[in-house]
Amino acid sequence: MSELRVENLSKSYGTTKAIDGVNLTVSPSEFLVVMGPSGCGKTTLLLTILGVLRADEGHVYINGKDIDALPISERNIGYTPQDFGLFPHLSTYDNVAFGLRTRGFGRSEVYAGVKAMLSLVGLEGFEGRKPNELSGGQKQRVALARALAIQPSLLLLDEPLSNIDEVTKAEVRKNLKETIKKTGVTTLCVMHDPGDSFELGDRIAVMYSGKIIQCGTLHDLLKKPVNELVSNLIAPVHRFDLI
Amino acid sequence: MDKYDIIILALASCFILFMLASLFYLYVAVGNSWNLVVNALFNSRIVGALWISVSAAFIVGALAIVVSIPTAYVLTYSKFRGKSLMETLLIEFPQTFPPATVGLVYLFMLGPGSPINIAYTYPAVIIAKFYVSAPFALGLTLRRFREIHRMGLDVIAESLGGKTKHVLLWVLIPLSTVDLLGGFSLTWARAMGEVAATLIFAGAFPWKTEIFPAVVYLASQSDPPLALAASLIAAALSIIALMLFRWIVGGRR
Numbered sequence: 001m002s003e004l005r006v007e008n009l010s011k012s013y014g015t016t017k018a019i020d021g022v023n024l025t026v027s028p029s030e031f032l033v034v035m036g037p038s039g040c041g042k043t044t045l046l047l048t049i050l051g052v053l054r055a056d057e058g059h060v061y062i063n064g065k066d067i068d069a070l071p072i073s074e075r076n077i078g079y080t081p082q083d084f085g086l087f088p089h090l091s092t093y094d095n096v097a098f099g100l101r102t103r104g105f106g107r108s109e110v111y112a113g114v115k116a117m118l119s120l121v122g123l124e125g126f127e128g129r130k131p132n133e134l135s136g137g138q139k140q141r142v143a144l145a146r147a148l149a150i151q152p153s154l155l156l157l158d159e160p161l162s163n164i165d166e167v168t169k170a171e172v173r174k175n176l177k178e179t180i181k182k183t184g185v186t187t188l189c190v191m192h193d194p195g196d197s198f199e200l201g202d203r204i205a206v207m208y209s210g211k212i213i214q215c216g217t218l219h220d221l222l223k224k225p226v227n228e229l230v231s232n233l234i235a236p237v238h239r240f241d242l243i
Numbered sequence: 244m245d246k247y248d249i250i251i252l253a254l255a256s257c258f259i260l261f262m263l264a265s266l267f268y269l270y271v272a273v274g275n276s277w278n279l280v281v282n283a284l285f286n287s288r289i290v291g292a293l294w295i296s297v298s299a300a301f302i303v304g305a306l307a308i309v310v311s312i313p314t315a316y317v318l319t320y321s322k323f324r325g326k327s328l329m330e331t332l333l334i335e336f337p338q339t340f341p342p343a344t345v346g347l348v349y350l351f352m353l354g355p356g357s358p359i360n361i362a363y364t365y366p367a368v369i370i371a372k373f374y375v376s377a378p379f380a381l382g383l384t385l386r387r388f389r390e391i392h393r394m395g396l397d398v399i400a401e402s403l404g405g406k407t408k409h410v411l412l413w414v415l416i417p418l419s420t421v422d423l424l425g426g427f428s429l430t431w432a433r434a435m436g437e438v439a440a441t442l443i444f445a446g447a448f449p450w451k452t453e454i455f456p457a458v459v460y461l462a463s464q465s466d467p468p469l470a471l472a473a474s475l476i477a478a479a480l481s482i483i484a485l486m487l488f489r490w491i492v493g494g495r496r
Contacts (some may be wrong), residue, residue, distance in 0.1 A: 074404075087418075098403050141292065
């Protein structure tokens, strides 16, 4: 189990600060949700931790080790983007096997690894299906299985529920949470929906204009919002009486 | 059908008629004397030129794909000053640079008097056709690699531990098969039709560097019906080859 620490991370696009001095710690096995409106810098934060974007300032540590200089392929971070990013030319089996094969595992080890992951996400029997033959929820589970197959130090999820229809969302959300809890992987997830964020996150970091305004449990945010902005963002949770 | 439908149909019909007229005329003109086609098929000089054109076009198409993949990879992932100029020089410029000038440059650069003299040889045919035709393959490959990059599939592959070889061999190339085949097809077609650069750099030595358009030109001076018959053979061959490429590409789409 690994700890993620983000220290004073900043990233600008021209004169616009996408993330501005972000400090965060995700404890081992914790599920932290970074919640905020569209354009607040959530995805930039995720891509900077992943290594796609280079931070202007600040550092990212996993288990105390600065990973800034490491290429993406050596960070051992599992990542599922908003559209799940499944390889369209590969079957479910080959998608999940991808990371095991890049690591040089033999055929039998790959087989065992893929079977275990598909069993974990409840997709046994779907091995031969291509992404275009899967529903949104199934695609998400394949993407999750693929990211978890490499036994990552950290899992990054970008809006995992945004491409799921409302009818199946509650079930997908429940499965997602259970699967991740079973593996105990440290998870950083970015979302815009307060209801989903509070259902999934052990803690929630509220982000706005590139800054983390408040970070805490649902109880902390509801009882002691630091300002009106946080109150407004979590208002839907009050309104629908989710607690 | 309103007036816009009629205008659209009329304009499309004009274009289609214009494009097909020459081919139709060729068929009709030869139609009364099919023995000329047989004569052309048994004319060793015509068959030799056809073989040089077709084989050179295949070699050029294959080479273009082989070099387009790494070049498109470099242009997709590297950042350097003058990248836009480099792309113009590699893709658009060779398509607009007069082929006769290309042939002339190669004749001076790799001809008599230079340390490497390959003028008037089969490799000269390949080089002249390659410069003019390969940009088609590179343009298509680069466009597709950039599209995959925008989709973020390469980043996913890297996050799963993929190195350059995995990203290239397991993601970029398999997802670009249609474009690579399309690039090969376009390159082949352009190489088949290329004349000026090849004539100047490689000359037109029968059974050695004489390409099909050259032999048709020469035959048109001495025996025009035979030249027409030979043209019909070349047209049929090109249509069959292009339809075959189209079928292969369609099957993979």
